Amino acid sequence: xxxxxxxxxxTRALIRQLDESAANRIAAGEVVERPASAVKxxxxxxxxxxxxxxxxxxxxxxxxxxxxxxxxCGMSAEDLPLAMSRHATSKIDGSDLLNIHxxxxxxxxxxxxxxxxxxxxxxxxxxxDGAQIAVTAGRMEGVRPAGLNAGTVVELRDLFFATPARLxxxxxxxxxxxxxxxxxxxxxxxxxxxxxxxxxxxxxxxxLSLDSEQGELFDALEARLAQIMGREFxxxxxxxxxxxxxxxxxxxxxLPTYSRGSSVAQYLFVNGRPVRDKMLHGxxxxxxxxxxxxDRHPAAALFLDCDPELVDVNVHxxxxxxxxRDPGIVRGLLVSGIRHALAEAxxxxxxxxxxxxxxxxRPEPSGPRIWQMDYASRPSFNSVQSAYAAQAPQAPTGxxxxxxxxxxxxxxxxxDAQTPFGAPAPYARIEPESGPTEAPLGAARAQVHENYIIAxxxxxxxxxxxxxxxxxxxYERLKRQIAQSGVKxxxxxxxxxxxxxxxxxxxxxxxxxxxxxxxxxIEAFGGDAVAVRETPAELxxxxxxxxxLDILDELADQGDSGTLASRIDAVLSRIACHGSIRSGRQMRxxxxxxxxxxxxxxxxxxxxxxGRPTYVELKLSDIEKLFGRx
Numbered sequence: 001x002x003x004x005x006x007x008x009x010x011t012r013a014l015i016r017q018l019d020e021s022a023a024n025r026i027a028a029g030e031v032v033e034r035p036a037s038a039v040k041x042x043x044x045x046x047x048x049x050x051x052x053x054x055x056x057x058x059x060x061x062x063x064x065x066x067x068x069x070x071x072x073c074g075m076s077a078e079d080l081p082l083a084m085s086r087h088a089t090s091k092i093d094g095s096d097l098l099n100i101h102x103x104x105x106x107x108x109x110x111x112x113x114x115x116x117x118x119x120x121x122x123x124x125x126x127x128x129d130g131a132q133i134a135v136t137a138g139r140m141e142g143v144r145p146a147g148l149n150a151g152t153v154v155e156l157r158d159l160f161f162a163t164p165a166r167l168x169x170x171x172x173x174x175x176x177x178x179x180x181x182x183x184x185x186x187x188x189x190x191x192x193x194x195x196x197x198x199x200x201x202x203x204x205x206x207x208l209s210l211d212s213e214q215g216e217l218f219d220a221l222e223a224r225l226a227q228i229m230g231r232e233f234x235x236x237x238x239x240x241x242x243x244x245x246x247x248x249x250x251x252x253x254x255l256p257t258y259s260r261g262s263s264v265a266q267y268l269f270v271n272g273r274p275v276r277d278k279m280l281h282g283x284x285x286x287x288x289x290x291x292x293x294x295d296r297h298p299a300a301a302l303f304l305d306c307d308p309e310l311v312d313v314n315v316h317x318x319x320x321x322x323x324x325r326d327p328g329i330v331r332g333l334l335v336s337g338i339r340h341a342l343a344e345a346x347x348x349x350x351x352x353x354x355x356x357x358x359x360x361x362r363p364e365p366s367g368p369r370i371w372q373m374d375y376a377s378r379p380s381f382n383s384v385q386s387a388y389a390a391q392a393p394q395a396p397t398g399x400x401x402x403x404x405x406x407x408x409x410x411x412x413x414x415x416d417a418q419t420p421f422g423a424p425a426p427y428a429r430i431e432p433e434s435g436p437t438e439a440p441l442g443a444a445r446a447q448v449h450e451n452y453i454i455a456x457x458x459x460x461x462x463x464x465x466x467x468x469x470x471x472x473x474x475y476e477r478l479k480r481q482i483a484q485s486g487v488k489x490x491x492x493x494x495x496x497x498x499x500x501x502x503x504x505x506x507x508x509x510x511x512x513x514x515x516x517x518x519x520x521x522i523e524a525f526g527g528d529a530v531a532v533r534e535t536p537a538e539l540x541x542x543x544x545x546x547x548x549l550d551i552l553d554e555l556a557d558q559g560d561s562g563t564l565a566s567r568i569d570a571v572l573s574r575i576a577c578h579g580s581i582r583s584g585r586q587m588r589x590x591x592x593x594x595x596x597x598x599x600x601x602x603x604x605x606x607x608x609x610x611g612r613p614t615y616v617e618l619k620l621s622d623i624e625k626l627f628g629r630x
Contacts, residue, residue, distance in 0.1 A: 032112055034170065035062025035159055036179035041109035042154050043187055046070035049152065052194055052212060059201040061173030062180050063159050071151040075123040077131035077143050083121070084135055086111045114138060116166070117159040123152040137162035173202075181207050185228050186274035189267055189301055192217075192224035218250075225252060225301055229265065233258070233299055238341040240302065244333040245326075247306040253338050254299040255348065256291035256607045265299035270311060270322050272303070277322055280304075283331040287338035290569060291604055292611040300338075304330060343603035347441065347615075440600050441615070444592035451583040453592045460619040466592075467583045468608035469599055475576035475609050476602050479569070487568060489519035489534040496532040496544035497525055504552050505530055511555065518565055522548070538568050573609040 032038050039056060046054045049072025059065040075083060086108060113119050114135030124130035124146070132146035160166040170176060181198060188196045188210050198208035210227055213220035218239065226234045236258040241250050254265075268280045280302075288298045312323040324330050437443045441464070442457035453464040500508070505528045508515075512522055519536030532544040581587070587595075599605040599614070608614055 032109075032116065032159075034179060035066060035176050036183045038062065038066055038113055038156055038159060039068070039180050040183045040187070041113070042066070042068040042156075043184065045109065045154075046072055046152065047187070047191055047194060049073050051151065053196075054194060055197045055199070056180070056184060057199045057201050058177065058180060061170075061176030063167070063170060063173070063176065064157065065201065066154075066156040066159070068154045069151065071149070074125040074128070074150050074152055075121075075131075076125055076128050080121060080123065080131055080133040080143050081140065084111055084114055084119075084133065084140055111135075113156055113159075114140070116162050118157040118161070120155045120157075121152065122146040122148050122155075124148050124150050126150045177207075183274075184208060186267060186269075189221075189224060189228060190269050190272045190274060190303075192220040221250075221301075222252070229299070229301065233265070237299070238345055240337055240341055242333065242337040242340070244336075245329050246310065247304060247330055247333055249302065249304055249333050249337045251302040252300065253287075253302065253341060255345065256288060256298070256342070256604070256611055257613045258299060259292055259296040259611060260299055261296065263297045266297070267301045269301075269303045270313070271305055271308060273313060273322075274320070275322050276320050279324075279327055279331060280334065283334040284338070286331075287335045287342075290339075290609075291342065291607055296611055302334065304334070306330075345606070346601070346603060347599045347605040439596070441596040444589055444596060447587055447592065450586055453587070453595070455592075455596055457617070459621075460617060460623065462596075462615050462617050464596065464599075464615040465608075465613075466581050466585075466587065466595065468612060469595060469605065469614040470580040471576050471608050472605050472614060473595075473598055473602050474580045475573055476604065478576060482568070486517070487519035488537040489521060490537045491534050492532065492544070495525075497529050498532060498545050498548050499527075499529045500548075500552070502528045504528075504556075507555055508548065508552055511551075515551070518568065520547070536568055576609060 032041070035058070039058070039062065043054055043056065046068060049070060051070035051072035053071050055067075055069040057065070057067040057069075110119070110121070115138040118134070118136045120132060120134040122130060122132040130146040130148045131143050133143050134141045160170070177200060184196060184198050185208065188194070188208070192213040195212040196208060196210045197206065199206050210224065213223045215223075218241075222234050222239075233254060234252065237252040237254045239251075240253055241248075243249070251269075263281065266281065266284060268275055268277060268284070270277070270280075284298060284300060284302070292298060310325045312325075437456050438458050440457075441462050442455035444453055445456045445461075446454040447466075448454060451466055453462075453466055455462040455464065505524070508522065508530055509524060515522060519534065519538070520532070521534035522530050522532050525531035530548070532548060535542050535544055535547070581595075606614060
């Protein structure tokens with residue numbers, strides 16, 4: 001029994017040429033998915049026209065009106081009808097589709113917008129007269145004069161009115177407005193020397209207002225990112241500027257302790273073009289794999305620049321996807337560039353950690369604020385010492401206080417003291433004043449609750465989680481040992497035979513040498529199968545078949561695999577966790593200071609293996625604010 005195929009006629013269908021209006025509506029389905037897509041295309045055209053100021057206004061979430069005004073080079077009256085024709089562009093001559101230096105080049109955006117909405121373009125060159133053209137549902141009107149300054153104004157009204165079925169797939173006005181704002185922010189990051197503004201005409205609210213930045217590229221980029229992503233991001237991020245085999249990586253990547261709950265703060269650009277590339281996002285995740293847990297995501301704004309012939313941007317009409325000639329070089333540059341920057345950051349941690357600590361410590365206001373005496377009227381050092389001596393607590397046994405050679409009362413130990421309810425007092429031990437307070441992490445002064453080291457710096461204090469800090473130090477030590485001596489492997493008594501398809505077997509064997517460096521020895525085993533003869537010793541007993549299949553999935557998905565390396569790192573992390581100083585251990589002063597000094601010279605020591613901060617630094621000025629002294 002044969003099933004009927006209702007979508008295919010049983011009689012021979014005639015081949016016919018679609019008219020231009022139908023072709024434009026079909027093309028619009030790929031180029032213009034939603035109002036944000038229209039904004040993207042129009043703003044990119046403005047940037048390609050050399051605009052230094054671009055204004056975007058919208059109403060009804062962009063479904064009712066989108067207006068883009070720029071001060072670019074403009075178009076003449078003769079250019080306007082041609083601009084509304086499909087595949088008409090001033091950006092390429094068609095001889096080389098790989099050497100693309102502009103945002104747009106396909107010549108599809110304007111005719112596609114005119115096919116599904118009411119589009120009007122008013123434009124004027126610096127030395128010419130203004131002109132206007134209108135297109136409604138693909139029907140072009142004649143060119144007529146228009147009065148305006150040099151530049152272009154594009155108005156798109158009633159988007160998708162000619163294809164009402166598409167309107168059913170639009171989201172709420174608020175959701176579409178948020179998408180428009182996101183598109184404009186991404187383009188504004190790529191062009192810090194261009195001013196942008198975005199206005200919601202329904203409410204009259206200025207959603208975005210960015211002046212053009214001045215100065216060097218990195219300074220301009222930092223200022224623009226601070227406006228869009230927040231000053232917290234730029235204050236807690238690392239500057240990247242590295243190059244490999246003709247590919248340059250620049251931008252900013254956040255410290256691991258400044259992480260997010262989702263990937264919303266990840267912005268990637270290729271030759272200035274905002275992209276959403278699966279391989280690049282995977283590389284970014286891999287770069288932080290050693291310092292972030294799986295439920296946290298890094299924040300970054302990264303710019304990859306290379307010869308246009310090394311990347312194909314003509315993969316999709318929306319141009320949000322790209323394809324690199326050698327993706328391995330790009331992925332390796334991104335991973336190594338970020339990891340090198342994180343290693344150079346040493347023990348640095350995000351300033352938001354200290355801010356959160358101060359927020360947790362800040363008491364609720366109770367009554368009017370009482371100001372301390374100003375610095376000019378503070379007592380002398382000798383009088384302060386005398387006051388301290390008079391206020392010193394008595395020993396808990398009732399014994400008379402002990403005095404030192406200068407007559408100052410010495411504090412007594414309270415480690416064995418009892419609380420008023422009979423329970424032992426929390427453990428705390430004060431260290432003598434020794435060690436360099438001018439060192440980045442200061443000198444150890446106390447250990448409290450048998451887990452936290454209090455160190456004094458030149459201008460504040462540092463609170464260190466001794467277990468988390470030592471865990472990172474041991475982990476980095478183990479990784480250095482593995483890098484120097486290699487990953488030891490253990491031979492399987494009976495090799496594991498893994499049947500695969502011919503393509504999968506060849507893909508795996510192409511990476512056999514790299515896998516061997518990680519302790520996994522594989523070789524061809526007749527037909528399409530592979531034989532696993534050795535596995536990494538650090539993994540212990542391992543399901544070789546499942547490991548091979550996981551590696552294959554990652555190779556097919558990203559073209560590279562970090563599964564085996566990440567598993568080895570996970571084992572080293574567990575070893576470091578169990579082999580580090582445990583919470584509850586009492587440490588001597590020299591041990592605490594040795595820990596601080598090693599943290600200062602160890603990469604990534606600002607966070608433990610799970611991405612949590614290992615220390616909190618509080619400046620003296622912040623502490624004084626807590627007590628109303630400032």
